[in-house]
Amino acid sequence: MPSPDDTMRAVEEETPVILSARRMAWMRFRSNPAALIGGFMVISVILAAIFAPLIAPYPEAAGNTIDFANRHAAPSAENFAGTDKVGRDIFSRVIFGFRVSLLLVIGVLGIAVPVGAALGLAAGYFGGRTELLITGFTNVMLAIPPLVIALAVGSILTPTLVNAMIAIALLWWTWHARLVYRVAKSVAAEDFVEAARLAGASHWHVLTREILPNCIAVISVKTTLDAAFVILFGATLSFLGLGVRPPTPDLGSMVADGRQFLPEMWWGVFFPALGIFYATLGFNLLGDGLRDMFDVEV
Amino acid sequence: MALLDIRDLNVSFTSYGQRTHVLRDVSLKVGEGQRVALIGETGSGKSVTSKTVLNTLPGNASVESGQVFWRGTDLLTRPDREREKLKGIEMSVVMQDPLSSFNPVFTIGHHLDSVLYWADRRAGRRRGRAERTAHIRQVLRKVQLADPDRVIAAWPAQLSGGMRQRVLIALALMNRPAMLIADEPGTALDVTTQDEILRLINDLVTEEGLSLLMITHNLGVVRMTADYVYVMRKGVIVEHGPLKQIFEAPQTDYCRELIGAIPPLYGAAVKDQPLSGEPPLVKLENVSKRFTRRHLLRRDETVDAVRNVSLEVPRGEIFGIAGESGSGKTTLARMVMGMLGATEGEIVIDGVRLTDHAEGRIDRRMAQIVYQNPGTSLNPKRTVAQTLDVPLHFAGLDKAARARRTDELLERVDLPRHFASRYPHELSGGQKQRIAIARALAADPKLIVLDEPTSALDVSVQKRVITLLEELRSDLGLTYLFISHDLSLMRNFCSHIAVMLRGEVVEQGTPAEVFADPRHPYTRALIAAVPVITDAEDAAKPVVTEAEKKRFLVSSAA
Numbered sequence: 001m002p003s004p005d006d007t008m009r010a011v012e013e014e015t016p017v018i019l020s021a022r023r024m025a026w027m028r029f030r031s032n033p034a035a036l037i038g039g040f041m042v043i044s045v046i047l048a049a050i051f052a053p054l055i056a057p058y059p060e061a062a063g064n065t066i067d068f069a070n071r072h073a074a075p076s077a078e079n080f081a082g083t084d085k086v087g088r089d090i091f092s093r094v095i096f097g098f099r100v101s102l103l104l105v106i107g108v109l110g111i112a113v114p115v116g117a118a119l120g121l122a123a124g125y126f127g128g129r130t131e132l133l134i135t136g137f138t139n140v141m142l143a144i145p146p147l148v149i150a151l152a153v154g155s156i157l158t159p160t161l162v163n164a165m166i167a168i169a170l171l172w173w174t175w176h177a178r179l180v181y182r183v184a185k186s187v188a189a190e191d192f193v194e195a196a197r198l199a200g201a202s203h204w205h206v207l208t209r210e211i212l213p214n215c216i217a218v219i220s221v222k223t224t225l226d227a228a229f230v231i232l233f234g235a236t237l238s239f240l241g242l243g244v245r246p247p248t249p250d251l252g253s254m255v256a257d258g259r260q261f262l263p264e265m266w267w268g269v270f271f272p273a274l275g276i277f278y279a280t281l282g283f284n285l286l287g288d289g290l291r292d293m294f295d296v297e298v
Numbered sequence: 299m300a301l302l303d304i305r306d307l308n309v310s311f312t313s314y315g316q317r318t319h320v321l322r323d324v325s326l327k328v329g330e331g332q333r334v335a336l337i338g339e340t341g342s343g344k345s346v347t348s349k350t351v352l353n354t355l356p357g358n359a360s361v362e363s364g365q366v367f368w369r370g371t372d373l374l375t376r377p378d379r380e381r382e383k384l385k386g387i388e389m390s391v392v393m394q395d396p397l398s399s400f401n402p403v404f405t406i407g408h409h410l411d412s413v414l415y416w417a418d419r420r421a422g423r424r425r426g427r428a429e430r431t432a433h434i435r436q437v438l439r440k441v442q443l444a445d446p447d448r449v450i451a452a453w454p455a456q457l458s459g460g461m462r463q464r465v466l467i468a469l470a471l472m473n474r475p476a477m478l479i480a481d482e483p484g485t486a487l488d489v490t491t492q493d494e495i496l497r498l499i500n501d502l503v504t505e506e507g508l509s510l511l512m513i514t515h516n517l518g519v520v521r522m523t524a525d526y527v528y529v530m531r532k533g534v535i536v537e538h539g540p541l542k543q544i545f546e547a548p549q550t551d552y553c554r555e556l557i558g559a560i561p562p563l564y565g566a567a568v569k570d571q572p573l574s575g576e577p578p579l580v581k582l583e584n585v586s587k588r589f590t591r592r593h594l595l596r597r598d599e600t601v602d603a604v605r606n607v608s609l610e611v612p613r614g615e616i617f618g619i620a621g622e623s624g625s626g627k628t629t630l631a632r633m634v635m636g637m638l639g640a641t642e643g644e645i646v647i648d649g650v651r652l653t654d655h656a657e658g659r660i661d662r663r664m665a666q667i668v669y670q671n672p673g674t675s676l677n678p679k680r681t682v683a684q685t686l687d688v689p690l691h692f693a694g695l696d697k698a699a700r701a702r703r704t705d706e707l708l709e710r711v712d713l714p715r716h717f718a719s720r721y722p723h724e725l726s727g728g729q730k731q732r733i734a735i736a737r738a739l740a741a742d743p744k745l746i747v748l749d750e751p752t753s754a755l756d757v758s759v760q761k762r763v764i765t766l767l768e769e770l771r772s773d774l775g776l777t778y779l780f781i782s783h784d785l786s787l788m789r790n791f792c793s794h795i796a797v798m799l800r801g802e803v804v805e806q807g808t809p810a811e812v813f814a815d816p817r818h819p820y821t822r823a824l825i826a827a828v829p830v831i832t833d834a835e836d837a838a839k840p841v842v843t844e845a846e847k848k849r850f851l852v853s854s855a856a
């Protein structure tokens with residue numbers, strides 16, 4: 001048995017004086033103004049979406065109201081983003097439009113990220129035939145133009161939010177599969193994975209407890225950056241008429257609606273587009289900040 | 299007047315609002331033509347000292363006070379532009395890592411030529427390409443590279459580690475500097491190659507009349523290459539003096555401990571491990587391993603990693619496998635662990651053939667492994683407790699039993715219980731290795747494969763880890779298969795030793811026999827190359843002829 005002396009000596013061995021990894025990461029994040037601004041923008045979008053009925057000056061504008069007397073009103077004190085072709089307040093509709101965008105993000109990434117991560121992990125860890133099969137399938141899927149498959153799904157099924165989600169998620173997992181595959185493959189080659197296997201650990205344990213925690217940083221950065229793209233892609237689909245059904249306010253379809261009245265009634269396009277821009281930029285800045293914070297490559 | 303004279307240097311680093319004082323009142327002198335060594339363990343500040351002289355400190359470092367005199371002028375007061383001019387012309391540095399020092403997309407010739415070109419520009423000289431190439435050839439010959447034209451045309455990846463190190467030295471010598479700063483030269487290389495490199499540096503220093511500042515952690519290297527020694531610890535020069543004085547009559551406890559931590563190669567202090575006299579636990583019979591790389595269009599390439607090896611590892615002993623990189627020792631260990639299948643031959647462990655085990659994998663209660671690099675063998679995202687929990691969980695222990703066993707294991711490796719909640723980055727190298735040992739013990743194995751377990755550690759830490767391993771062996775009745783290239787360590791730690799060369803075992807026996815009378819010329823060359831710290835040990839080394847060296851060592855000159 002070791003003497004207390006031995007223990008002391010082992011402890012004395014230059015125990016490094018370090019900040020915890022989490023604190024270091026937080027300090028990196030905090031000293032990055034762009035990331036902080038991005039974080040603020042994302043939080044404001046989320047809060048706006050959650051509390052839309054409280055924030056919007058005319059919550060009824062989200063519904064089927066019609067106020068022909070006030071149609072195409074220019075930005076003013078009452079409607080500072082103006083009104084649309086049936087007299088609904090555009091600012092209120094943009095606030096509600098964030099709800100649809102965020103639901104789309106949650107729906108798409110909620111399906112695509114777990115599926116992609118699981119496939120990527122399996123391909124990276126097991127290797128051999130599993131790897132060949134998964135990476136091969138991923139590459140085939142990556143070769144399909146996303147807009148084409150989304151249009152196909154949209155025209156086969158009825159254009160609803162859920163169908164739009166399915167259409168996007170069908171392709172989105174591929175990017176996560178690729179990314180996680182790359183990281184998992186390099187982590188799987190580390191000695192600690194072999195050591196866990198030699199200690200009797202099951203494949204499930206190795207995948208979920210040893211490899212996955214080392215992929216979390218990459219996954220979360222990618223997911224944040226993806227949120228921006230999903231919002232954009234969703235807006236594109238609804239612009240083409242494949243998104244939600246009226247009268248639900250949706251940023252993409254609002255732009256499409258306003259387009260008919262350009263250039264005189266510019267506010268019908270400008271403010272919904274500004275909403276898309278704001279949310280997208282927020283997620284992008286935040287994602288970039290997280291990437292620096294975790295010091296990973298995505 | 300000394301060439302380089304550092305006086306009361308204080309340097310600190312600031313990261314995320316925290317300031318760390320890394321050099322405290324460091325004073326150091328290098329005279330004209332003098333060979334000075336700065337020795338210290340990891341994090342002692344020796345590299346920071348050389349970076350201060352070279353003006354290559356990172357942005358978050360600041361010189362608090364002190365002077366660095368070069369030929370009488372204080373460099374710290376001079377502008378960067380002026381200091382830049384000294385680099386490569388007055389003082390040159392030889393880096394530690396011979397591969398990452400070269401940009402892989404340029405040929406060696408391109409590297410050397412551009413260095414020369416810019417040095418010419420700075421000195422206001424003009425030379426044509428042909429003239430520069432002639433000069434490069436001449437310098438490459440000076441570092442004893444036999445075929446300069448081939449080296450000039452080569453890509454960095456095409457040269458061996460030893461050759462790259464020679465090219466780096468050539469780079470440093472290109473403009474006839476007055477002083478050479480060598481930062482751990484040859485540390486990444488095999489002993490025999492390191493030996494050649496150190497001899498080369500010594501020759502050059504004498505021939506060219508250079509001053510040398512040798513930065514190293516290896517006392518044997520210091521003895522070979524220095525006349526005056528500074529010992530550094532935690533940013534402080536704890537002791538300095540002529541080589542003889544430091545080595546034979548050290549004044550401070552730290553120096554005595556440092557010197558005492560080095561395992562002796564010969565002499566009265568050498569320890570002989572007892573033989574157990576028990577039947578073998580592991581038996582290898584004519585084991586070979588051939589790796590095949592399949593090609594679609596060309597013929598398949600095969601590499602014989604291990605050739606016809608027969609060994610018997612007696613129960614309760616420490617069986618050492620010695621060899622340089624690429625000798626097949628790690629492949630052999632992986633075969634014993636059942637992680638690789640043998641191409642030919644049979645491995646029998648505790649009376650059972652390895653191939654009879656399920657999936658060809660060895661039972662985890664039979665054998666475990668401790669890896670060379672504690673940095674990659676522990677999952678950075680899992681705490682010590684979580685890491686130790688894996689083998690216990692899969693051995694079917696319940697929660698309370700696992701917690702108890704974790705405490706026990708930590709105690710076994712001399713770490714306090716509260717270390718259970720730490721993450722790997724909160725541990726020092728030695729502590730990480732202790733956790734790796736604890737993890738191996740958790741499965742209650744009979745055999746532990748130790749794959750260079752101390753090569754990434756400082757000598758004083760190495761000594762403590764080795765002591766721990768010895769204790770564990772006698773307390774728990776373990777058998778070790780110890781893989782290493784460190785012969786002086788093996789002389790003291792192993793009860794049996796086998797020397798491998800290109801996949802074959804060329805010699806085996808007890809360390810006492812092998813070291814007293816090495817039969818195979820390769821073994822003799824290997825032992826002769828070990829840097830030792832006393833003249834008596836040097837004298838006791840076996841003699842190798844040049845012809846033998848040529849036959850068995852890969853020369854870094856050709």
